[in-house]
Amino acid sequence: MQMASNIREKHVAVFAFPFASHPALMLTLVRRLASAAPAVAFSFLNTETSNRALFAEPGCDNIKPYNISDGKPEGYVPVGNPEEGINLFLAVAEDEFRRGVRVAEMDTGLKITCIVVDAFLGFSGDIAEEMNVPWVGFWPSGTCSLAAHFYTDLIREKTAQLIVSTGPDGEIVDLIPGLESVRLGDLPSGVVSGNLESPFATMLHKMGRTLAKATAVPINSFQELDPDLTKNLSSKLNNFLNIGPFNLISKENTASKVDEFSCMKWLDNQKTRAVAYICFGTFFNLPPQELVELAETLEETKTPFLWSMNKDSYKHFPKGFLERTIANGTGKVVPWAPQDQVLNHVAIGVLVTHGGYNSMLESIGAGVPMICRPYLGDHYINSWMVERVWGIGLRIQGGNFTKHATRRALEQVLSLSKSMDEKIKTLKDLAHKAAAPNGSSNQNFKTLVEVVCGAGLHLEPNF
Template sequence: MAGTARRVVMFPFPFRSHIAPMLQLAELLRARGLAVTVIHADFNAPDASRHPDLTFVPLHESLPDAVTAAAAAGDLVEQMLALNAACEAPFRDALIRCVARRDGQVACAVVDGQWYAAITAAAEVGVPALALRTDSAATLHCMLSYSRLCSDGYLPIKEETRDEVVPTVEPLRGRDMIRVDGSDAARVREFIARVDDAMRTAAAGVVVNTFVAIEEPELNKIMRHHLPGRPAFAVGPMHRLLAVPEEHGLHEPDGGCVAWLHARPPRSVLYVSLGSVARVDRQVFDEMALGLAGSGVPFLWVIRPGFVADGAPPLPEPMAAVVANGGGKLVTWAPQRDVLAHPAIGGFWTHCGWNSTLESICEGVPMLVQPCFGDQMVNARYVTHQWGIGMELGEVFDSERVAKAVRKLMVGEEGAVMRNKARGLMEKARQSVEDGGASTVAIDRLVRYMLSSKCST
């Protein structure tokens, strides 16, 4: 089988939140009889030992100082632009070598949607390239609408229109549009324009880690208005289609999290984690800590290395006292899926990264949203206003507002309504990955497309 199977070449973007969904898709394709080669950057390389049935090919790219300098400065967009420039030629060469191999004809490439240069390079080599979007369909629709919104004068957003809904991307307001603090706004627009151009001119289709029950209108807009004639496959939540352990990347999870939760009553604990990239300053950290301590709600708080911009600060005394008395637990990393699935968890204070949002939906856990950058702004708006399964903390908050919001989510009537809605979406997510469910059918349809004459070298 391995000698004759058609081969798919995959290229994940080298950020943890992008690598995990790409490898999930790789395993789903392998389980359906396709051979899979994963080309990857040495920068933030995936752990090949966890995927013995996949073939891994490192790029051995030479990264310019701009990549490390941008990372050190917190300039995410400059880093992504530099990565695209540095990895385009090595990817092209690696793909050509894959095509020349004799252990299975290359059917297509699946390239992370942020690799705009690689999507174009694959098409130039003659390999059909499907773009994998590890964010939501709403985010992709927003990105592909940017050029039109700029030409129509809606972007850049003006201060007086920040709270107005933006036409064609409803329910997003001006304040919900994609932005990246720490990056130049013009460079953000340039990056989005390059992604847009690659999607429209070079991508053979798009694969999205979402499910139809929550994003059918957005998927339809992508196919009708942005990528007519090309397929879109909604194949999520992919982590629910696979019975594999969670991958934790650079951080080792605290093994005591789940045991600590065992001693807590059902739906009593607030889980707090702002992801693997977001950073806050000391003042925000102190307000978070004092608000949690003053809420009276038990909490499990992930404070990873680098989370506070100025280094690990001492805990405010009220927070230290609550933790010492067993009312809260602080960890440097947590096994998030296990935590969210635990019956003691009643809410999730989240940055609204798409992986975290999907994982919370899959466990029926309502959210307290604090988006930091990028697609998180879009996701937060959908969580709070489209799906009604969360509430906003606001862009500026103090400890009293934090404590009030935490209590409202965890023990208030409004939180109970959101919890019921979240459980409804959990059931829809479960149905989507059952045999015959929409996402399971989409994966099978994706494989057929990869093997068809419509997607062939």
């Protein structure tokens, strides 16, 4: 359906990165922008598969999805390498987004006035420059990982000059401006380790080099979480804007989800702060041996647990584990849980997580400490922040679930030392204050609306 140009004053093109939680977070941001500026048309460029999932239900009438190719040849069969699909997409992405922009302009009858992009898409600045329009690079993860990519050249230079004899476990002081120290092995892959020439690493390197040209860089975080990193990046980037946590600001996205597996009812029958909520995200599965070690430790320690996991992994549980824990009421395993609601239940004492940034933010907003078992990407540096910077949890000893490491972690976190308790409560309060109507994140969002939609544009009166 064509949007009538006489009622639309501006036209914003949105470039989504169609992997993991990125497109859903981008749509959350765009819905906030679209609600604040109903006279602006938003064209959401994304792959067909991703768009189909995102737009299954009606939303704002000034957001319209447009499909671009995912780069997969006809009859393509994935081989299990998570970067393979990304590499195929990146091979065609720049041309596809250019084509998508032309289609959206013809369809709406409106020239693009601004581009809002997932910051991963490092080539977007070139497109915006050619079109002579402002561009906004949205970073959906944490300040720490953004700083690692922004300072990649500096980090490589520093590490090349150092004699790093301790390998990936070597802790380096002042490696990233605004961060006191970090383990070399916790830097995101592609910064100093992994295949630095892969399409994905090359894209992120270019992003780090070009992001300073963006008109604004919004991030799904709150500035009180990482004040030193925020201060530093604010001096390097135009309009570096903490506008989260999204789960606290956009409550309508979580409150409407049906608890189809009765997680909340089960939690109502558990003791306060006693339950381990276990979830490794939608895209990651524990190796079978680690799953067994974790499951057996939960049963041996009689730790109540709610475990959200893909049904395909149920077969790896120890024989009789599900039947025994269900029968004695200590365990519940579900294929999906309303995570934000679960974390805010008084029975939850710890989140056992892969260290994905969204899960961490939700845990902070609920005041729940964490046990992290990172897999890839930013999981490692996020886990470093949880344990060593924020002091609100720990990483599983040795990086994998063993009975010894799991028992130790559960005992440490569920006992909740006074120091950890105070730190998680403080961060929870700061997150809620930032998300309040007059909080820092909402004030920053007003700045973002002016950047994207233009000063003086008609905005909703309550905005």
